[in-house]
Amino acid sequence: MPSLGADMTEGTLIEWLVGPGDRVRKGDIVAVVDTTKSAIEVECFESGVVDRLLVETGATVPVGTSLAVISPAGEEAAGLTPEAPEAVSRKQPASPPAAATTPPPPSASPEAGQSGGTVAATPLVRHQAEEAGLDLAAVHGTGPGGRVTRADVSREAAAERPPSTAVKEEPAGRGRVRATPLARRTAAETGIELAAVTGTGRDGAVRVADVRAAAAKRARTAPESVAGQREALLARPEAAGAGPHKAETGRDAATTVHDAAARLTAMRRTTADLMTRSKREIPHYYLSTTVDLGRAVAWLRERNRELPVPKRLVTTAVLLKATALAARHVPQLNGFWTPDGFGGEAAVHLGVAVSLRGGGLVAPAIRDAADLPLPEVMARLRDLVARARTGRLRASETASATITVTNLGDQGVEAVFGVIYPPQVALVGLGKVVERPWAVNGLLGVRPVVTATLSADHRASDGSTGARFLAALDSWAQKPEEL
Amino acid sequence: MSPDSTSNTTYREELREAMREALARDERVFLMGEDVGRYGGAFGVSLGLIDQFGPDRVRDTPLSESAFVGAGIGAAIAGMRPIVEIMTVNFSLLALDQILNNAATLLHMSGGQVAVPLVIRMTTGAGRRLAAQHSHSLEGWYAHIPGIRVLAPATLEDARYMLASALADPDPVLIFEHGSLYNLSGQLDTGCGPVDLDTAAIRRPGNDVSLITHGGSLGKTLQAADRLAEEGIDAEVIDLRTLRPLDDTTILGSVRRTHRAVVIDEGWRTAGLSAEVATRIAEQGFYDLDAPVERVCGAEVPTPYAAQLEEAALPQTDGIAAAARRTVG
């Protein structure tokens, strides 16, 4: 089938002007082909004898398909493209557009909401149904041929009001602050919460002057650790301990804050952006449990006794490994939230939040943490923290975590309610290991315990899933020797 | 004849002096267009040049824009350096085939073999009660076309010195002279030397808002800036000068300092040059903006004859100042 135009992809053979045995010369018209534009004559580029026709009259074949075999004059046809006829005849039944005649494949899950393809309804009605949060497939159509009409949707929507309004209220509740791009950027840099700033621009828009005024006011009222506190609000709780900037008092406070903002590193901004996004997009829920570390601490003490200092293990390693195994046990918390919903990951790459001395935060991953022996987890942890603080992380380490742990126990914090790193869906906060009175089997004793807090994405999982996760974590922490 | 730096001169005279200089300096240069010779140019720009250089090099053409613009293209290909004058931008549409399909395209279509060092001058813009077929500002259309350079001299100096740089350009250059500028008078700064065609000019430095304009709107914009100054608003005025390629560096550099921008363009608002400038600011300067970009453009109507209507159809000082206030206030 010759290509007779840039937009021609197939052609229908209307008429053969030659048949087997006919002698043809280069340039002869041998067939007529119907394209989408009109009937066009097909000429041949070889002289010889038509051996056989490969495409029947009426058949539609793609451009490039052999139409006939021409043998050089006087030669036998034998051995010429023997596979061609089969190839074409196989194509033949398939070439009428399959999609038009074959019924659509049955949907694997009719409830999945892919009803659009089968329900007859106008775009307006579809739009109306979407607004009302209705699945069109579930609406009884009273129009001609079962078509769903506007009245059908209205009726159904009225019946279903409670759930649909509940769905709609949430986004409406989160109002976006009207602010100029520059004001937004400056607010992020100086740690000013836009929602708390009164805008003086058109229609109440927050402008950069408003942000600077707010920053100046803050500098006057809270001369100590201004930036640090604000960053903590905006970013992550543990940042509060990461070395607050001291804003000089007196002089021109606004200028000082502005200068301080200019000194903030790109890292700080990245963290701010990421955490802002997390809090804006992820509906967090939090679950906490206190884990008895009595067995783990005793086991570690025993084990460490024989080891040189660099090889000794700390409780953190136990908790990290326990977290990794719990994540494998409850895969709904190990993976990423994408526009298509949650996608679980087979491997557990355990992110470890490390606050940097200059401010900011990274969370490099211990890859395949659930499969590593405990000493290896320990070694990796040491290595990651050291390299994170000297800025020598590999890109693969900073981007691959499937779930993250943040541990502020060494800074005296009891419980950490952390902010999830998007697109991850869970973060485990670990507090300080403290000695507490603890009842076991009705007997009160003093045991080392730690508070483990799960922050999880409610879009991806529910509280019961989170509870199973914490239970698994706890259970692994009781079996250090199996880690 | 050339005015010295202390005597008063006009935009028209400086355009003429620029051509006189070019004709005298380079044998390959010639001027061609409708009534450029004996008549002296529809707006008197080439008055007297024919006496000095003769009818061969100051060449009257029939009323056939396509033919004489195309002839300019052919002559340029053959090594001449033609200056083609089209009476007004509206008439240039009769030659649009030649400008777009040939002048702007031949270099590319020939794989780099056929360059077209042609200069086309034409009058643009309204304000002289010439109504809807002599008044439009279509330079933004031409600025859409890859392969040509588009200039809009708005000062005496640019009227005088842009032509030489345009003639030195190996590719087609279109020069848009706003009709209201021909009588612009003042003293020429002869010290500015040859001008480069890649940069916009900051005609008035300021800190609070960038007023970005070109051609016939420059004067009104400077007036608006003066008025704003009285109110304590320190406006910067940018004269684009070259509409293609646009000087992003100057535009964005200014907006990054002032955080506010008003684009003033006598052309229509929809899909026009002002839209392009505003979009570049949004694309490259979004996080520096402290107010939405404002535009002051020609009303979306063919230019009317009646004085009050024509005035209302064009950007005016009041409107420019008001837009600037909205970004600041």
Next chain:
Amino acid sequence: MTARAAKPQSAKARSGKDGKAARHASRSKKAATGKRQDPSRAHAGEPAPEPSEAAGHRHGLLRDMLLIRRFEERCVELYSGGKVRGFVHLCIGEEAVSVGVHRALTPQDAVVSTYREHGHALARGLPAEALFAEMLGRVTGCSRGRGGSMHLFDASHRFYGGHAIVAGGLPVATGLALADRMRGTDRLVCCLFGDGAMAEGEFHETANLAALWDLPLLFVCENNLYAMGTPLAREHANIDLAARAASYGMTAWVVDGMDVLAVERAAHKAVRAVRDGVGPVFLEMRTYRFRAHSMYDPDLYRDKAEVEHWKERDPIALLLGRVRAEDGFTDADEERLEEEVALQLDQALAAAEQGELEPVSDLLKFVSTPTGEVS
């Protein structure tokens, strides 16, 4: 190849080991005999040679026409195979115009053509390889693959396109001629266009300007009776195209465009007149295209019988008949000529297919000359 050299040359070619070398030798010989490519005639002052009635000369014309026809037949194959895309317009049937007109031009003259310009380009001396490569989109194409079939350019041959806006090339041709006139050279510009272009305003503006200014311009109208699918009488109130051109005050003749010798004779005469300073001359070549307007044209607007009737005046067959009758040209001669042309095209196509594709990173090149690139 010219004809005086043809006989001994082809004998040499047959005995030589390498056909390419032989053809090369043949070309050098051609140059030496003072025909089109002779560098010793590099300035435009000399008139082109009178059309020779010698057999060799006719054989040369025959070969040039055959090259064009066989080249275009290859184009059909390449197009049908999907290797060449875009619009491709063939001049099969009109070869006599291409060959005859270009015999009257010197290398210093300029040519401005249309989108049906394969024949003009080949007759002008552009290598078939560069044309194939262009149509295959290769960087080795005569326009680096940026133009395609409709935009063949070669500044070194002063071949200025390849214009796909009907009549859009005419004003440019005027400008090239204006430059020649202003500089006092005796070069001329030959612009070729179809009967359809004469309905465009640009033709009339150009004719007026060229006649008004006495420009050294040779207008060659290839009147093939159809503007795409519209017959002459349906697009022109007065179908006497030469008369309309003459109304602008220029000399205009009608020529049998199927007879290459007639075309050549008329072209020489016209070129001499233009060089003598009479101003533009207009030649209406009555010709016919045997193929459809473009590759994707069902050709529904004309009778098959009409096409067959015109094929009786096939310019190649006409000349072939004459050289058989008058020059003792034999079947063997014809076969040899065909083989030669086929070999040349085989080699050109093979070389063209080896051409590189321009890297996409070069996309924005040639929009403006590097010193003034637009961002």
